[in-house]
Amino acid sequence: MSRIPVIAAVGATPVASEHRGCNPRDLMTEAVLDCLADAGMDDLSAVEQGLASYESDHFNLQMTLGAILHDTIGMIPKPNVRIEGGGATGAMALRTAWAYIQSGLCDSILVYGCEKNGRGVSSRTANQLFALSADVDWEMMVGGSYTGFYAAMIRAHMEAFGTREEQFAHVAARNRHNAGFNPIAQKPMDISVADVMNSRPVAEPYKLFDCSLLSDGAACLLLATEEWARRRCPAFDGRAPVYFVATGCGSDTMRLGDRYPEITNFRAKQMAAAQAYAMANISDPMREIDVAELYDSYSGVEIQAVEDLGFVERGQGGASVAGGAFDLDGELPVNTSGGLLGRGAPVGATGILQAIEVAQQLWATVDPRRQVANARRALTDTHAGIASISVVNIFERRD
C-alpha cells in the first residue's frame, strides 16, 4: 500500500494578539484536544511519533519546549523531534513528518506547533527578537529590521516592474476581508485600498496595514499512512482522503544584498516550487492548483510569491493581484483563511495553520463564504526571513 501520507485530523486554537489565559503548553493542549476530537479518537495511544514545531526560545521563554509539550500531551516514552526553520518552521515540520512516514520510520506522527509572539512582550522587544533572526553582525546592528528588508525588496520590485502601492494594498484589504469568514482569525477587517494607503508609514513603502500580525496560537495535525488512518482514526472514513503529495524546499543567502542583482524576487521559493511541482506532476500551476495559502508576511510579498510560484509571469504579479485573479471569486483563490495579515501568524503554528486551511478547503468543510468550490489540489507557501529558507507543500483530494 502507498506510503504517501494522508491528513488524518487537524486542530487549532483561535489565533489572538494575546492568549492571556494560556502559556505555550496550555495552547498546545487545546490544539491537540481539538485535533483528537476531529479524529474521533479518545487518546493518543496509537500515535507512534511526536514532532514539535516552534521557532523561538526567547518569545516562549523556554528552551526544550518540545520535550515539555511531548510530556504535557502524554506522548512519553515515544520518540519526538523538534523542527525549527524560522518563519517556515510549521511547513518544514510537515515536510519532515512527510519524510518520517515515507521512510517507514513510523506510520503516524502528531505534528504540533505553537508560539507566543503576541503581547507578552512589547512590539519593540518583538522587533528586537525577530531582528536576532537576521544577520546579527551586519543587518541588525545598523538599525535594520525585517520590515525594512522586505520594504527594500518590494521597492526594487516596484522599480523593476512598475508594481504600485495600490496593488499590494489590494492584498492587505482582501486578506483581512477573507479573515471575516474564518472563526479562528485574529483580526478580520473590512478596509479599503484607500484605508491601507492612508495608514501610517512603518518602513516605506510599507504602511501599517501592509504588515502582518504578531500572534499567540497553536495548531496540530495528525499525519499518517492511509492504512493507519483507516484503522485508527474513526473520522477518516467519513470524509474524502486528502494526501500530502509533494514537498519542495529551497534556500537563499541570509542577507538581501548578497543576492544582488536578484533582489526583486525569492529564488528559494522558485526552487521549492520547482521541486514540489516535479513531484506532483504539475506543469501549469495556475490551472492545476485550486486553492493556496501564501506567506503574506507583508502585502507585497504575495505579489512576489505569485510570480515565484509560477502562477503568473515575473513582473505581472501586481496587475494580476489587483485585477482580482487571487480573490475568493478569482481564478485561483489564495489566503482564504485571511493569511498572516488577517488570520495571524504564531510562527511555529503558521505553516500548520496553512495546511489545515487547505485541508479543510479540500474537505469542503469551511464557512461557505470562503469555500472554494470543487477544490481538488492545494498548495501552501511558507518561508523564513526574506526567504532564506522556503518550503512549498502540495495536497490533493482523491475520492
Place this chain on the structure above:
Amino acid sequence: MMGKVRSKIDIRLPESATAGDVWAQFRQVERITMELTQSYKYSLGKVSRFFIALENRRFLATRCPRCGKVYAPPRPLCPNCLSVTDWVELSGQGVVKTYSVLHFSPGSNDDVRALETPYVLAYVLLDGADTLFPHLLKAPPEQVRSGMRVAVAFSDEPVSHPIHLMYFVPIRGQ
C-alpha cells in the same frame, strides 16, 4: 491586589462559565513579570579586521582569489569556491540600489536607539564590489533615490557597536 507576589501584574477572575466549557475550573489567570537580561562577550570573529579598519577611517572588503568576486560586507570564505578570501581596500564610493525609510527603530543597540526617525536603510553597491552593503544613509528621506551616488563617512564620535563607525552620505554636486 499585589498580595505577597512582587512581580504580579494582575489576576483575572473567570468570566461567567459557558455551558460545556471543559476548562471551567481553569479560567482564573495570574500574570507576572519575568525579566531576561543578558550580556555577552561577543566575538566579531574573522571579520574583526573590517571593524578595526573603520576605526582608522578605512573601508575594507574581501576578494576571492579564485573567482574574483568582491564581498562587501566581507566574507572570510567565498561561498562559490570555498576559497579563503583576501582583504582589499575600496574607495567607499558607490550607488544606492534599493532602500527603505524606517519610521521606527528596532533598538538593536545604543547607537540604533539614538537614531531619530524616520531614517534611511540603504543597500549600496560599492565601486569594485559585487554585493550590496546595507547601512544607514544620512540624508533627508525625500531626497533619497535608487541610483544616487553615495560615499562612506566615518564617525568621530564614540559608538557602542563598531559598525556605527561608518554610515553613508550623498556625494554632493552629483
